[in-house]
Amino acid sequence: MPEPSEQEGASRVRRGRGRRPAAEVCADVLEAAGALLLEGGMGPFTIEAVADRAGVSKTTIYKWWPSKGALALDGYxxxxxxxxxxxxxxxxxxxxxxxxxxxxxxxxxxxxxxxxxxxxxxxxxxxxxxxxxxxxxxxxxxxxxxxxxxxxxxxxxxxxxxxxxxxxxxxxxxxxxxxxxxxxxxxxxxxxxxxxxxxxxxxx
Amino acid sequence: MPEPSEQEGASRVRRGRGRRPAAEVCADVLEAAGALLLEGGMGPFTIEAVADRAGVSKTTIYKWWPSKGALALDGYxxxxxxxxxxxxxxxxxxxxxxxxxxxxxxxxxxxxxxxxxxxxxxxxxxxxxxxxxxxxxxxxxxxxxxxxxxxxxxxxxxxxxxxxxxxxxxxxxxxxxxxxxxxxxxxxxxxxxxxxxxxxxxxx
CATH class of the missing domain: 1.10.357.10 (Tetracycline Repressor, domain 2)
Structure with a gap:
């Protein structure tokens, strides 16, 4: 699993959490992706919106998911x-x-x-x-x-x-x-x- | 059924035919649309390409079909x-x-x-x-x-x-x-x- 980037570290601080295990970050990303999809469909679905909602960096998402489509399907x-x-x-x-x-x-x-x-x-x-x-x-x-x-x-x-x-x-x-x-x-x-x-x- | 336009008249002359009944023109358009689709899929499929192949004007096609999609589906x-x-x-x-x-x-x-x-x-x-x-x-x-x-x-x-x-x-x-x-x-x-x-x- 990748080390969290600085940006991600900042997000964690913003959310007032300690150092999160990778599995937890991954679950947060999936949760955010699924929720965004069910709220608005594919139109407004972007890696950036998922990153914002999950409180992680886009870089982290790109480390685990090769594309927006792959992330959408896992989130779904x-x-x-x-x-x-x-x-x-x-x-x-x-x-x-x-x-x-x-x-x-x-x-x-x-x-x-x-x-x-x-x-x-x-x-x-x-x-x-x-x-x-x-x-x-x-x-x-x-x-x-x-x-x-x-x-x-x-x-x-x-x-x-x-x-x-x-x-x-x-x-x-x-x-x-x-x-x-x-x-x-x-x-x-x-x-x-x-x-x-x-x-x-x-x-x- | 619409009167053939001047452009369509020219196409008919170009193809060396006499005045064609509307049903025949319609059949030619469907034939051309179907053949184009099966040759190249939806990518190169345009009203213009169908008109060219059928020897009719785009205006004639638009009189009978409201959209490219409708023509594609009928042609298919x-x-x-x-x-x-x-x-x-x-x-x-x-x-x-x-x-x-x-x-x-x-x-x-x-x-x-x-x-x-x-x-x-x-x-x-x-x-x-x-x-x-x-x-x-x-x-x-x-x-x-x-x-x-x-x-x-x-x-x-x-x-x-x-x-x-x-x-x-x-x-x-x-x-x-x-x-x-x-x-x-x-x-x-x-x-x-x-x-x-x-x-x-x-x-x-």
Whole structure:
């Protein structure tokens, strides 16, 4: 971990704290980035604004994050993470439904939906942001979902020949489809139907 | 339909044609727009380039299309439409699989995938483009898919209590998820699994 710069030292003094451990500084930066994003979206989001809010120097932020996009994605992940944990009741249909309802709630009832839609949108023409999106957001979120489904599969609750990765696209991917191309509303009822269709099958 | 302008008359003469009916001019514009998009994506796509290629005036194009984005979306729809027709063999699983494989082929093996990804991306921060996307692309494509599924439902091949609109998100939406956040590849095998999972159910 880098030594704090003078500027950062000054910030610490300004905030009336002692010497802060790097992990604490890092957590403050993520907290500030997430809060700024949820308040104003990507428009006013700058490294400088995050540095100000977290009481650290821009230099410190640049030591840990290669770009504004990378910081935005980590901040976003940090801000939504606790709302999107996977329950483990043993009933995979109930657990997936509960997590998807929470996900739909976060992206429709808080500014998080516009933020992630803008980040995904910008990533289509910004290769650095695209790489950060896959590595810092969609990859880790996908892993958490797959873990949950593999656990269900090992308990015999999901068919052994079904690829959990495909289910991720048919559950959360379906929600992103309604978020990014909102011909129809993204609702909690929709989330319930997504899981029910897959678990039960739709054949007449 | 508007009278052709002088400039357009000159283009027609330059191309050695007689007076063209409006429908033919419109078809030429869509053809030119689609071809330009698939050749170079949104970067070099301009109303002027489409006008040049179609041999019409920019004024004519502006009479029919309110913006570059609207023209791009109509041109894109026109370019991919014939490859993405829905077969009707009576076997809904086979028909959906065939159409989804064709869709995956178009978006992964031709420049169409980058074009629609860029359009969806830009639409996240451009309200006019977003409205055009819903009205001119995702809405009509969604309708075609729902028609196919309602036909299957009326034949008893899909459960009566299943909403075909949700299936659209779980099939094509799942593909867009892999197109826009490519943590995993978008393949024809993936398309096959999407339909199989929904038709059969994934419960263990």
């Amino acid at each position: 992940f940090h801000a939504v993470e606790s709302a999107l944990t996977f329950p483990d009741s043993g009933d995979i249909e109930a657990d997936l439904t509960a997590q998807l309802r929470a996900f739909v709630h976060v992206v429709t009832r808080t500014p998080a939906g516009r933020v992630i839609a803008e980040l995904i949108g910008q990533a289509q023409t910004d290769p650095d942001l695209a790489a950060a999106l896959l590595k810092r957001y969609s990859g880790p979120r996908r892993e958490l979902a797959v873990e949950t489904m593999l656990r269900a599969r090992s308990r015999g609750r999901l068919r052994a020949d079904v690829d959990p990765e495909v289910l991720v696209d048919q559950l959360w991917g379906a929600c992103y489809h309604r978020l990014l191309m909102p011909n129809l509303p993204l609702t909690e009822e929709f989330a319930v139907s997504l899981v029910a269709n897959l678990m039960r099958g739709v054949r007449g | 729809f026109h370019a991919v439409e014939s490859a993405l027709t829905f077969p009707d063999s009576g076997d809904i699983e086979a028909d959906l699989t065939a159409q989804l494989r064709a869709f995956v082929h178009v978006v992964t093996r031709t420049p169409a995938g980058r074009v629609i990804a860029e359009l969806i991306g830009q639409a996240q921060t451009d309200p006019d483009l977003a409205a055009a996307l819903l009205k001119r692309y995702s809405g009509p494509r969604r309708e075609l898919a729902v028609e196919t599924m309602l036909r299957a439902r009326s034949r008893g091949r899909l459960r009566a209590d299943v909403d075909p609109e949700v299936l659209v998100d779980q099939l094509w939406g799942a593909c867009y998820h892999r197109l826009l956040m490519p943590n995993l590849p978008l393949t024809e095998e993936f398309a096959v699994s999407l339909v199989a999972n929904l038709m059969r159910g994934v419960r263990g």
